[in-house]
Amino acid sequence: MSGWLKDRVFRTVLKNAGYLGSTKLIGALIGLGALIGAGRMLTAVEFGTLMLIHTYALGVGALTKFQSWQMILKFGARPYEQGNRSIVAKAIRFAVGLDMASGVFGMVVGMTILCFAASYVGIGQQYTPIALLYCTLIPTMSSATPTGVLRLVGRFDLLAKQQIITPLLRGVGALLSWILGLGFVSFVATWYLADIAGDLVLWVMTVKELRERDMQSALRPSLREAPASLPGVWNFVWLTNLNTTLDACWSPVGNLIVGGMLGAAAAGRYKIATTLLDSAVKPARFLEKGFYPEIMRLDPKSRHPWHLALRTGLLSGAIGLCVMLVILIGGKPLISLFGHKYAEASTLMTIMSPALVISMACFPLESLLYMAGQAKAVLVAQIVSVITYITALVCLTHAFGLHGAGISYIFGVFLLNILAMIPALIGYTRRHLLESETVTNSEV
Numbered sequence: 001m002s003g004w005l006k007d008r009v010f011r012t013v014l015k016n017a018g019y020l021g022s023t024k025l026i027g028a029l030i031g032l033g034a035l036i037g038a039g040r041m042l043t044a045v046e047f048g049t050l051m052l053i054h055t056y057a058l059g060v061g062a063l064t065k066f067q068s069w070q071m072i073l074k075f076g077a078r079p080y081e082q083g084n085r086s087i088v089a090k091a092i093r094f095a096v097g098l099d100m101a102s103g104v105f106g107m108v109v110g111m112t113i114l115c116f117a118a119s120y121v122g123i124g125q126q127y128t129p130i131a132l133l134y135c136t137l138i139p140t141m142s143s144a145t146p147t148g149v150l151r152l153v154g155r156f157d158l159l160a161k162q163q164i165i166t167p168l169l170r171g172v173g174a175l176l177s178w179i180l181g182l183g184f185v186s187f188v189a190t191w192y193l194a195d196i197a198g199d200l201v202l203w204v205m206t207v208k209e210l211r212e213r214d215m216q217s218a219l220r221p222s223l224r225e226a227p228a229s230l231p232g233v234w235n236f237v238w239l240t241n242l243n244t245t246l247d248a249c250w251s252p253v254g255n256l257i258v259g260g261m262l263g264a265a266a267a268g269r270y271k272i273a274t275t276l277l278d279s280a281v282k283p284a285r286f287l288e289k290g291f292y293p294e295i296m297r298l299d300p301k302s303r304h305p306w307h308l309a310l311r312t313g314l315l316s317g318a319i320g321l322c323v324m325l326v327i328l329i330g331g332k333p334l335i336s337l338f339g340h341k342y343a344e345a346s347t348l349m350t351i352m353s354p355a356l357v358i359s360m361a362c363f364p365l366e367s368l369l370y371m372a373g374q375a376k377a378v379l380v381a382q383i384v385s386v387i388t389y390i391t392a393l394v395c396l397t398h399a400f401g402l403h404g405a406g407i408s409y410i411f412g413v414f415l416l417n418i419l420a421m422i423p424a425l426i427g428y429t430r431r432h433l434l435e436s437e438t439v440t441n442s443e444v
Contacts (some may be wrong), residue, residue, distance in 0.1 A: 009298070010308055013290040031167035035275065036302070037359025038187050039175035039268070046184045046266030052122050053131045054191055054273065057110065059252030060135070061142035064106035065239040068095035069148030073229045074370065076152055077296040087229060088152070089218035092210075094226035095145040096219055098237060103139030110135040122267050130188055137179050137192060142197035146206035151293045153213070158205045159289075166198035189404035239375040243366075247383035251278070252410070254393060258405050261397050271404060272335065273349040280323045280356050287312050292367045300372050309364035314343050316359025324353045344402055351406035355413040364415040365424050372427040384414050 039047050072091050077085050079087040111132050118128045149160050173190025176182070208214050227233055251274055259267030291312055298305040328350060335346035389412025396404030 009294050009304070010311060013287060013294055013308070013312060019242075022336055027164040028169035030164075032170040032276075033173040033273070034170035036189075039272070041178055042187065043357060044265040045263075047387040048259065048264030048266070048271070049123060049127050050184065050187055050191065051268050051271035052256065053127065053134050053188065055255045055267075055377070056114075056121060056123065056131060056136050057137050057141060057250045059256060060106050060110035060113075061103075061138045061354040062247070062252055063146065064109060064138075065102045065142030065241070065244060066095075066237050067144060067244050068237070068239050069144040069151065070096045070370065071095055071098075071233065071237050072145070072148030072152055073227075073293050074236060074295050075233060076148075077293060079136075080152055081297060085213075085215060086377065088439065089215055090216035090226040090229050091233075092145065092149060092215075093222040094230070094233065095148060097221035097223040099143040100139070100221055101215055101223070103142045106136055106142055107138040108136055117363045120260050122264045123258040124264070130185065130369045134188065134192055137195055143199065143203075149206045150202075150209065150299050151289065151357075155205070155209055155211055155291075155436075156290065158209070162198065162205060163201050165201050169194035169197055177257060180361075183418075188367055195204055195359060215419070240370075243375070243382050245377050245378075246386045250386075252390070254389075254409070257390070257393055258402070260398060261394070262401065266402060270343040270348065270405060272345040273352060273402055273406070276331075276349055277327075277352055277356055282329065287316050288367065289362050291364060295364075295367050295371050298371070302430075303321065305368070305371060306431070313361050313364045318359060320333070320357040320360030322361075322442050324357050326352045327356075327412035335366055335421050348402050348406045351368055351403060352409050355410045358410075358413050358417055362421065365420040368424050369420065369427065372424075372431070374427055381416055381423075383420055387414035388412060388415055395413065 038050060042050065072095050075093040076088040079085075079091075081136065107436050114123070114128055114131050114135065118131060119125065123131050147159070147232045150156070169191055173194060174187065177186040177190065180186075205221065207216065210218055255267055255274065256273055258270045291308075295308065298308070307369045332343075332346040332354075335349065366378055369375065389408055392408035392411055393405055398404070400407070
């Protein structure tokens, strides 16, 4: 491990992950408190409906949004290092245009579906007007430009500060709802206001950073200017969009399927288990957020990015193994904080816990494949694993209830990472052939 720390890039990844983790842990605890408060104060059906409304907006946003932050780093990281601000500005303007178009489209689609099919995702007719209003969050939820800009300029400290805003506001809102004896609508309002406040603060930070660099014009949206200067950019954003759409099937869409099949109460239990597991995977998310910008600056022909991926993956996997043991020992007492009506979520979380070790150990694979110009390999892995997961989810949930949903999740995650690992290993053995395509797309 001491030898790994001699690698400057590895140290940078750890430093950036440290920035993000320092406040995320506090935010996760506050957010957990808000979730526990909602779970205790609301009935099982009301709590499940709150989770479904929030998950529905997240899911629609994830299905329709572009990964504009990845595009900014893919096409802007090297030019930014070289001082080519013109190319960087074009990439950012393209990202803003993508976010605006996909956000409005997602909101319209989400509202239209709710008008005709709310009951199919477990949202009762009496809650449909509230869910429709919640869909107005989709444009800000699906906007990834600010994250890409702040990562590009290395302001992970600002990202770390912003992370605590949404959970803090949720915690305050849940506390006020408890003190004042407010009900379901107040919790929906709390989740809504906390989300939009966090997103708006992120945009304010981004505008400030671009102004300091005299690049505020980069926020002018344009879908026509960038493709002429960034060959392959449309191909990249469509591939990453499809990957993100498929990735949404693992949590938001999966939760909606469970809600549609088993009802809102079961969806609430499933949401508790997946939320806690997602919180447990956060160390890998922090490493990934610091890993992706750095690896995009490296030469894929060298061994450096591949060795960096191996080191960070091993470190993350070791953390994941420790977290899984904590879940096996302390999962049931933690779930009990929500109340006895959610006890089944502890067994579900135990069943699903091996998936977090797999996810954490293998998180560098997607970034490696994007770096190596193999976004199609990521897409193929997602398509095969998502189809398998959704099929297993429907069949096993029908046969075994929530426990079947947990088993299908583990199987799907395992298959996804195996299918991503194969082209990554092939890419490493043929890395000397990767330079021309990557340089063409990165050093325009």
